[in-house]
Amino acid sequence: MDEMIEFLHKGPLAPIKKWGTKWSIWPTHLVTACCGVELAHAFASGYDGERLGVLNFGMARQTNCIVVEGAITRKMARVLKMTYEQMPDPKFVIVMGVCGIKGGLFWNGYHMVKPFEVVPVKYFAPGCPPTPESLLRCFRALQDEIVTGEAKNTIVYPILRREEVEGEKKRKKRPKRVPPSPKYVAENPSVVVDIDRSEKWKEGEELRKQVSDILGELAKKVTITGRYRISARVEKDDFVEAGKRMLEAGFDHVKSVNVIDVPHENKFIVEYTVSSYLKPEFVRLLVTLVSEIDREDAMFPSMIEVWPSADYLERELHDLFGVWFDGNPWMGKNFLLAPDTPKNPLRKDFKLEPEVYVGGDGK
Known part of the structure; x- marks a missing residue:
């Protein structure tokens, strides 16, 4: 008891x-x-x-x-x-x-x-x-x-057995295991985060030019990716300088920081999406600064000196993907996850628990 x-x-x-x-x-x-x-x-x-x-x-x-x-x-x-x-x-x-x-x-x-x-x-x-x-x-x-003092189920289902009748055709027995679903292996697609969708926001061309002028030679490509959304590709070594230029132009805070794991290309895509609270022409605009780093040497410059609001987000991504944001004092410390959580659980090579199906006899 x-x-x-x-x-x-x-x-x-x-x-x-x-x-x-x-x-x-x-x-x-x-x-x-x-x-x-x-x-x-x-x-x-x-x-x-x-x-x-x-x-x-x-x-x-x-x-x-x-x-x-x-x-x-x-x-x-x-x-x-x-x-x-x-x-x-x-x-x-x-x-x-x-x-x-x-x-x-x-x-x-x-x-x-x-x-x-x-x-x-x-x-x-x-x-x-x-x-x-x-x-x-x-x-x-x-x-x-x-x-x-006695524990009981509130519902008990009867076990029905089909008695075999002499001369009756026996039914085919069901397999003990549930058959697995068919699995298809397709080629890994190329991961593109800045697809041109300028036709969805034709009036945004002027703002795209403004962002391109702000970044100057640092921007390798500036693309309209949606309505009020612009993407700018910047090399890792130029990222801090690009952030400073965006801050001076009025993009005063980070909305989000993101890491995309692309193991078949051996890289991480790092994104900082920024906007403005104070400049009316930029309030509705989201600009994503995009860069790529080697997956085996996942180090990226921290942007907390430019945008302090990036601090919390960088810490999260360090825990989840293992990207080291150089200059952030929280690197190497567990911030988001419980102490017994597996390391870097959002990496695509993290092993998940396999699917297991059992029949009525427990096999």
Whole structure:
């Protein structure tokens, strides 16, 4: 018997403890994904989960149950563990959704953790998303276990066997394994990030010329890639100087920094998208400075002295791709990921968990 349930069944006050716990389950909910909506639905006026003696609560030290709503990442796993350890005994855990059972659509993600590997889970509400009824079934099953001490499934499906009739033609047996889906290997396409789409923004030609004049000889190619979007190719060694010229022209902040991994060409494409808050003619314009670096020597000059807002983004990309932004003091330190996260998980040569299908006999 689970030690928490065993505690409720011991001592002269056992009947009172069981009765009180059954009708006062106060879950603190860890909302990490869309399952939180289903929990809200279960306790709204349509289902009124509170009538079952279940009341959602906000503080871990006054609760006796956790409802894990969705995916748990490596970073969130620490929060789950800390929350569970702060709760007084007896305490229980219910997990909602397929993300909490086996990762859901993130099943092979580098960052996923199964909640039952972090804390002891009592009941699962399967589904994507699970229904309010399935969550309330979990609470009812927990209440029954508190009283009886016996854990039971809320639904048991009968096993139907087709009896063989003498003389009847036998059906072909199904294969034990699910056949794998066909896989096609195509040639790796060339990765082009500055395709000319000037026909979509013909009136932007004047702004394209302005960007080209600002960068001067540093720009190898300036292209309209969409409405209010311009791309400028710049060599790595000229990137800082190009950034300074853009800053002087009024492009005062970085919107985003991006790295594209192109292993079949042995390179990374590095992009800084900049814009302006103060110059009216540039406020709606996004200019992406593009450069390429060797994948085996992934070093790029940091732009934090030009645009301080690039700092956070450079740190993220260093963690995810391993690109070293020379001049950023955070290089070599873990910033975004949990300490046990695999190194550089967004590189395309990162090994993902393979697909495994099993038949009814577990093979």
